Amino acid sequence: MTDEKLYELVCNVSKEIFGKDFLHRAFFNKRLRSTGGRYMLRTHDIEVNPLVFEKHGMEELVGVIKHELCHYHLHIEGKGYKHRDADFRELLKRTNSPRFCSTLIERNKQVRASKYTYQCVKCSLLYNRKIRLNTKKFRCGKCLGELFLIPLEKLK
Incomplete structure (x- = not known):
């Protein structure tokens, strides 16, 4: 999936689920390791980890997009956009957005041997x-x- 297709998907999800336009940029960021995506407060852009789509498919990708759009729309409206805010949690429930994404990296469970x-x-x-x-x-x-x-x- 390309950045252009991701942008189109974000715009479609924003329009269908939230009933609002997405007016900024959305793109993949390969440097994200442990998170599915992030909303940038200063630029209002949304970055998505490409491993979300590669490992878990379209359904998980849409879930991450909905989660980040909750941050986006609440921040734009001046409401509580942080994870602990009541506005954010309520919007997550209303839009059926996931609170967390599925595991992207395999944790090394072996304890390193002492040297x-x-x-x-x-x-x-x-x-x-x-x-x-x-x-x-x-x-x-x-x-x-x-x-x-x-x-x-x-x-x-």
Whole structure:
């Protein structure tokens, strides 16, 4: 889908659902990562993440457009356009617009393995860390013993 077709779709949805004209720009923004779209307060433009259409199809895209148009029309009219405002929530319900879009990015559920393991000289407590720490500056939290780095070869 092109930016021109997106603009036409936004204009059509605005006219059909809200009964009002959309007078600004609408376009895809590939740099959006975790959000489906956004309404720009200063320019009144609407940006949409292209992954919404690619991953979830036309129905989800129309949902994101309706959500952003709720922000747009309320802001233009000087009413509460923010997510927490009663005007916004009421317009979402009236237009059957989604509050959130579907997940666009897959979260990495694996916990990163720690690169460094330290052991206390006194109580032998192990500390796993992602970032190297200064053993002259830090001590054991349990007994204040000195810490030393255990080489990776000994851990395997």
